[in-house]
Amino acid sequence: MAWNVFRFCTALRGLGSIMILLVLSIVGVTYYAVVVYNYGPALFAGGASTLLALVVLLLFHFLLVMLLWSYFSVVFTDPGSVPPNWNLDFDEERGETAPLSGLDFNSQVNSQQSIAHNDTGHPRARYCRKCNQMKPPRCHHCSVCGRCVLKMDHHCVWVVNCVGALNYKYFLLFLFYTFLETTLVTLSLLPHFIAFFSDIDIPGSPAALATTFLTFVLNLAFSLSVLGFMIMHAYEKKTTPRWMYDIGRKRNFIQVFGNDKRYWFIPAYSEEDLRRMPVLQGLDYPVRTDLDGQEL
Numbered sequence: 001m002a003w004n005v006f007r008f009c010t011a012l013r014g015l016g017s018i019m020i021l022l023v024l025s026i027v028g029v030t031y032y033a034v035v036v037y038n039y040g041p042a043l044f045a046g047g048a049s050t051l052l053a054l055v056v057l058l059l060f061h062f063l064l065v066m067l068l069w070s071y072f073s074v075v076f077t078d079p080g081s082v083p084p085n086w087n088l089d090f091d092e093e094r095g096e097t098a099p100l101s102g103l104d105f106n107s108q109v110n111s112q113q114s115i116a117h118n119d120t121g122h123p124r125a126r127y128c129r130k131c132n133q134m135k136p137p138r139c140h141h142c143s144v145c146g147r148c149v150l151k152m153d154h155h156c157v158w159v160v161n162c163v164g165a166l167n168y169k170y171f172l173l174f175l176f177y178t179f180l181e182t183t184l185v186t187l188s189l190l191p192h193f194i195a196f197f198s199d200i201d202i203p204g205s206p207a208a209l210a211t212t213f214l215t216f217v218l219n220l221a222f223s224l225s226v227l228g229f230m231i232m233h234a235y236e237k238k239t240t241p242r243w244m245y246d247i248g249r250k251r252n253f254i255q256v257f258g259n260d261k262r263y264w265f266i267p268a269y270s271e272e273d274l275r276r277m278p279v280l281q282g283l284d285y286p287v288r289t290d291l292d293g294q295e296l
Helices: 005-013 016-042 048-076 102-111 168-195 206-239 249-257 271-276
Strands: 125-128 140-142 147-149 154-156 161-163
Touching: 016 048, 016 168, 016 206, 048 161, 048 168, 168 206, 168 249
Parallel strands: none
Antiparallel strands: 140 147, 154 161
16 A cells, blocks of 8 residues: 555644744753853953853844744745635646636636647646645645645745745745854854863853753754755756746845845835735746846
8 A cells, every 4th residue: 555645744734833842942952051051151251251252142142033033934924825716827837737628718818818838839727636726826735734835935844834925035034044043153152062072171060061062063953954955955046947937136036035125134024015016925926038048
């Protein structure tokens, strides 16, 4: 009997509270090791130690606030679902198209301006057989959530949510601030980690020392993992053939982060961007007019 992958997808839904608690636990352990045990007391040591501790603590708390703000924005923001009675836009993403025929096809053609064609020149429409509904451009079905998600990227167990049109920016900011925070923690605890393997007597209880050691290892692992993910993602984009939604690096960036530079590094959009940029709603995307031309 074949293994049903959808049973695994269903099991992932039960990880919700556990994964959030795991993230908060890692944050709590890190906070204890950096603030409570190591750099908090160093504030009262005097001299260069006090200045160093102040800088580390200020950066640590700023990045922590931005990390948690971005994280919970991804967790609690709906990635976007197909509106009821949505009128289909045709698309050419292969492998996710289903032919329309007869009255169904003719009625859709009469209501649409642009039609994509398959290799044989016949119009085809994107259709989800699980949700039994039409799908907007770049919309995909998530087997974990059990619904179609606008501009779905993937389902992330760490945020217990799909990453899609409405929270993709927040997810990227979460990765960005996670990398900065874990790198800061790794560098700030590096001298303490090295001291474990020296003959120097280290003050503190065994539990506190073990927490510092564990925090260094965890943050180093997360820092390298996120860095590797970003490098792999950038390399993948660089080697992937250009496609109809790739409209140039600058315009691709603006589609995700918005026009207002004041909002680029916070998990929010300006009212003007939300009003003037339909792409932020996840239903309509500009396309390349000449796939063989130079980068726009």
